[in-house]
Each structure stands twice: as structure tokens, then as C-alpha cells.
Amino acid sequence: MQFKELKLNKPIIRALFEKNYEEPTLVQERAIPAILAKKDIIVSAQTGTGKTAAFALPILQLLYDKQDAPKKGKKIKALVICPTRELAIQIEENFVAYSKYTNLRTGLVFGGASIEPQKEMLKKGVDILVATPGRLLDLHKQDFINLDYIETFVIDEADLMLDMGFIDDVKKIERLCPEGKQILLFSATMPFKVEQLANSILRNPEFVEVSPTSSAAKSVNQQLYYVPKPKKIELCLHVLRNNIKGSAIIFRRTKYGVDKLEETLLKNNYKAVSIHGGIAQSLRQTALNQFKSGEAEILIATDVAARGIDIKNVDTVINFDIPNISETYVHRIGRTGRAGASGKAISFCSADEKGYIKDIQQLINTVIPVVEEHPYPLDPKATPEVHKKPGSKYKKGRKSEASKKKKKRWY
Structure with a gap:
């Protein structure tokens, strides 16, 4: 037509x-x-x-x-x-x-x-x-x-x-x-x-x-790395050095995560820029323009900041944090492999994100190929870290002996 x-x-x-x-x-x-x-x-x-x-x-x-x-x-x-x-x-x-x-x-x-x-x-x-x-x-x-x-x-x-x-x-x-x-x-x-x-x-x-979300981009080569959470930044640097040519968008869940990763990449001499909701509008626009023009080769972003923006010719998408909503994964990887070009989508999954991967694979009806050979493998038996706050040494509702002694009777 x-x-x-x-x-x-x-x-x-x-x-x-x-x-x-x-x-x-x-x-x-x-x-x-x-x-x-x-x-x-x-x-x-x-x-x-x-x-x-x-x-x-x-x-x-x-x-x-x-x-x-x-x-x-x-x-x-x-x-x-x-x-x-x-x-x-x-x-x-x-x-x-x-x-x-x-x-x-x-x-x-x-x-x-x-x-x-x-x-x-x-x-x-x-x-x-x-x-x-x-x-x-x-x-x-x-x-x-x-x-x-x-x-x-x-x-x-x-x-x-x-x-x-x-x-x-x-x-x-x-x-x-x-x-x-x-x-x-x-x-x-x-x-x-x-x-x-x-x-x-x-x-x-x-x-x-149109194009129900389950049809993940056919022209995108998807890869999955299992990695301990504290080693994700090292793995990211390893992947950028050895597996990536051209431009890349790296998605993180939080503003703090975006800033931290940008700092690390700049220290390692990568031309990286970032966008998230906490950055002033003029700076966000400058960062986008630098990435679109090729002046910066890496854009680090939160989903909210990057949603709906048309950025052409992205070679690779890296899911540094796995999204907890499966459809978000499809949106992210849809930014590469557009208009007939081929693209690559790389995901870093830690022990606490395995459930998200399971949901994503169900949605896209595909098992994402796992890359076994890399320097920071995740122990298959690793379980998610549980952060417990130290509780009080007193039983709930019980007063200490000292407070009982101090209490003055009214009668």
C-alpha cells in the first residue's frame, strides 16, 4: 500500500x-x-x-x-x-x-x-x-x-x-x-x-x-550471561571490550545505577553519556544529540527516560539490570535490529533475577541462548541474597528489667 x-x-x-x-x-x-x-x-x-x-x-x-x-x-x-x-x-x-x-x-x-x-x-x-x-x-x-x-x-x-x-x-x-x-x-x-x-x-x-509484544525482534541475536550481582560492572567492561562494535544502549533500573555505570565507563575511556529523570532537560537533550550523531558511542538510560525515543542504527542493547516487567524487555531489545538491520541484545542475570528471565522467555516463546564462557560465571547453586535488618534483642511487647524498675507507680 x-x-x-x-x-x-x-x-x-x-x-x-x-x-x-x-x-x-x-x-x-x-x-x-x-x-x-x-x-x-x-x-x-x-x-x-x-x-x-x-x-x-x-x-x-x-x-x-x-x-x-x-x-x-x-x-x-x-x-x-x-x-x-x-x-x-x-x-x-x-x-x-x-x-x-x-x-x-x-x-x-x-x-x-x-x-x-x-x-x-x-x-x-x-x-x-x-x-x-x-x-x-x-x-x-x-x-x-x-x-x-x-x-x-x-x-x-x-x-x-x-x-x-x-x-x-x-x-x-x-x-x-x-x-x-x-x-x-x-x-x-x-x-x-x-x-x-x-x-x-x-x-x-x-x-x-500491531505486533503483539510477544514477537521479540526476529533480527536480534539474543544472549544471556549469568553473573553474580557484584561482578556485573566487570562483566560489562569485558563484554564492551570483546563483544561489541558500534553503538550501544545500556539499560539500568535506577538513576543511581545509571550514574555509577557512567562514572566507571568514563574512567575506562569510553565515550558514554546518560539520560534519566534526575538530569536537567537541556543536558538530557545534549546527551541524546551526542549519541545520535555518533559523538558518544554508549548511552546509559533508565526505561522511563528512553521510552518512545527514536534512535536509529543502534548495534547493541545491554540489559545490565533485567526488567521485572517482561514487556519492557521486548521494548528494550526492539531498539536494535530495526528496519531490516541485524542487532544484538545482551542480558546480565544475577541469582535474584532468574524469575524475571523465566517470565520473559515465556512471553517471547523463546529460550535465550546462554553464554557459558566468560570470566565471571554465577554458581548454579547461588541463591538470592536476603538482606535482613538486625532485630531487637527484646521480645516484642516485653519491657526490659531496667525500664520496669524506673517506672513510678501512681498509687
């Missing part, structure tokens, strides 16, 4: 052609006609399937006829909310690229950056607004954002919104928009709470499911 067959108009097709996009992906092929028919939809699809264009293109098409309102008179007609700043920046870039030959204007607001330029941009008027929930509500409270004219409301990465505690904000934003709006909900996974949210705000939605 070609984009032309999706009833998109010439200026949009022209912008797509310049980006060398001729054929829609599966999610675009299914979602675009439903959105153009003004239906509410729920899309369950992984990162890297072309979700952004699946909602950006039909929104531009629907707004095309109303694009010539005077700039000052422009009202926000489409609202896209997403959980992270990086994702918001990326979505806005896509809207700008696809609307190159139209007069439609896209605005971007997110926290962690100066609010004044964002207020100025809103005063000038925009047709489409991409936002993170906190800053959007902040600007709405200050009367810089009017949501009375919203026709299409997009919730992107709904499951991550849930994980980050934004779900109440999402409901509040939905209530601030007009009743008859079209709602498009995109989510990589479908936990119960996301289904609950969808059922409460969408009307007769059409369901589009």
Missing part, C-alpha cells in the same frame, strides 16, 4: 516523500482510515512501529481545511499529551516535518524548561499542541491555554503515564476538553488500569493491535 491510497492530500504526501516515506507501516495502514473517519481508537503497538505518524498525519489532514485562520485567531484544535519531555520534542519535530507545506502551526510545552518562551509561543496562536501533563495544567491554570476548541485529543504512551503517576492529570485534562472530541489512545502494553481509563473516556473505540 502507498500513502496516496490513504486519502492524504498532496502537501502532506509531498512532505512524506521528502523524508523518503512511501509506504505506511502496519499501524499507520490500520489507524489512519479510522482516525479520518473521526472514530475513537485504542492502538496497542510497540515503539518503532511508526505510531507518531499514525496520529500526526490524519490530524494534519483533518485540520487542513481550517488552516487559514489568521494567526492571532488560531485556536488549539488538536492536543497530544505524552509522559516525557524527549518524547514531546520528538512528536513536535514530526508534526513540523509533516506540515511543512501547510499553514498549520504546532506548539510544544513541557516542564523543566523556562515557561516564558512557551507563553509567548501560545500567545501567537497554534493549531496543534504537544505537551507533558504537568506543564499543560500549569499553563491552563494561568489562562495561557484554552482547551475549549479541541477536536482531537491524543494520549500517547498511556501505560508509561500510568507508571509515572500521571493518570489523574490525564483524566483532568480530558474533562477540560469539549465533550464531543475524538480521543486516540496509544499504549505499548495494556495493563488493567489503562483498559479502565480507556473504558471510562472513549466512545465505541476501534481497537488496533
